[in-house]
Amino acid sequence: MSITRRSLIHASTAAVLLATAKSRVAFAQAHKSVSMVHGLPAVMYQAVAARFNSDNTGVHANLETPLPTYEDVTQRLLRGKLSGDTPDIVFQGLNRTKTIVDHGLGQPMKLFVGTDDEWTDMGYTPAMLGLGKVGSNSYGLPFAISTPVVFYNADLVKRAGGDPDNFPDNWDAIISLAKSIKDLGSDTLGIHFEYYDVSGNWTFMALVQSFGGAMATPGDEDAAFGGSEGLNSLDVLYRIGEVMVDMPYSQAVQAFSAGTLGVFISSSAATVGLEKTAAGNFDVRAAPFPRPSANGTIPAGGSVGMILATEPDQQAAAWEFVKFATGPVGQTIMVKEAGYAPGNSLAVNDPKLLGSFYAEHPLHMVAIRQLPFATAWYSFPGDNSIKITTIIRDHLQVVVTRQQKPDAVLATMVKDVRDLLPRSTSMNLYSKTR
CATH class of the missing domain: 3.40.190.10 (Periplasmic binding protein-like II)
Structure with missing residues (x-):
C-alpha cells in the first residue's frame, strides 16, 4: 500500500482532531x-x-x-x-x-x-x-x-479662562465654566450630565443626597425627595440643560474622547477608558462630585x-x-x-x-477619596421598582430638555412614584392623611 503525502496529512489532521476532542472531554470531566x-x-x-x-x-x-x-x-x-x-x-x-x-x-x-x-x-x-x-x-x-465624578478637559478649561488646577467645587461655577467652554466654538460642547443611560437613577440620587436628602423615608413608606433637596436637584439639571446637548451616553463618551466636550459628569467606572483615549491628545482630569450640604452624601x-x-x-x-x-x-x-x-x-x-x-494613576484617586461619603445605593421596594426608575428617568428628561420647570415636574414625579409603591405602603400613606 502506497502512502501519499495527502494521506499523511489527512491522518495527522484526524489525529489532532481526535486528541482535541479527547482533551475537551477530559477538561469537562476535570472542571x-x-x-x-x-x-x-x-x-x-x-x-x-x-x-x-x-x-x-x-x-x-x-x-x-x-x-x-x-x-x-x-x-x-x-x-x-x-x-x-x-x-x-x-x-x-x-x-x-x-x-x-x-x-x-x-x-x-x-x-x-x-x-x-x-x-x-x-x-x-x-x-x-x-x-x-x-x-x-x-x-x-x-x-x-464606583462614585459619580466630574471629568474635565483641562485644555478646554484653560482656553475658556478657567484654572484646571483649581476646578470649581459648586454647580454655579461649574455651569458658568461650561457656558464659557461652549462659547469657544460651534464644534465645542460645554457639559454633559449623564442621567438617562444610567441604572437606577443613580446620578439623580447623587444630587438629592448631596443636598442632604434621601429618595425615600425610613421604612420605605413614602418618597422623600419632594422637598427642597429634590427641587434643588432638578434646578441643577434644568440649568445644565441650558448648556447641554441631550445625547446618549455613547455619543457623550465619543465627544469627550475627541476633545470637544469640556465637562463630563459620569461614573468613575469610565476612568480607564477616558484616560486611554485622551493620552497624547489632551489633558484629562477629574474632580469630586459637588456636595452643597455639609451632611451631603453620594450613593455608591x-x-x-x-x-x-x-x-x-x-x-x-x-x-x-x-x-x-x-x-x-x-x-x-x-x-x-x-x-x-x-x-x-x-x-x-x-x-x-x-x-x-x-x-x-492619580485620576483614580478622586473616586477613592469620595468613598467615606458613600452610602448604599437605594432602590424602591416592590414589583414596580424598575418601573419607578423608568418613570423618574423620563421626568428628568423633561427637565434637562427644559420642557417644563422643575417645580411642576417634581410634583408630578412624586405623585407617580407614590402611585407605584406597594399597596401596603400606599394604604399607610392614605391612613395618615385622613
Missing part, C-alpha cells in the same frame, strides 16, 4: 462549570474570568452575553427563575440586590465564611460587606465600586458578586469564582481594566498589586 450573568463593561469580567480559568482551579467560569444595565440583569434573573434557567453567579447592581433576594434568589454569604475575623483576614471591611446586605445578612461580596454604585446556585456542589464551585473575583488578584485586574474602586483592602495595600498603581 466544574459555573454560569455567570453580568453587565458592563464586559472587558473587566472577561479579564477576571480569563485569569481564573487559566489558573486551572478545577472550576471553569462561563460568561453569558453582557447585559447593558442592572435592570436588564434583574429582568434576566426573574425570567430565568420562571423558566428554570437561573445562573450560578450574578454580578448584580448594588441597588438591585434586595430585589433579587426578595424574589427568593441569592445565598447568604455566611454559608461560605463563618466569622467576622475570617472576612477581615480575606480583605473585606465591614463597610464594604454592608453594601451587599439585605436585612441582617450579606448576600453579595463587593466587586466593583457598582456591583456585588452573588451566588444563586442551590445545589451544594455548584455552590462550592461558584464560591471559588466569587472569592477570586472579589479577592486581591481579581480586584487588581478589575481596577486596571475599568476604573471602579476595589472592595478588597488587601489589593489596595499591597504595592505589588494596586499600591503602586494608584501612585502612577
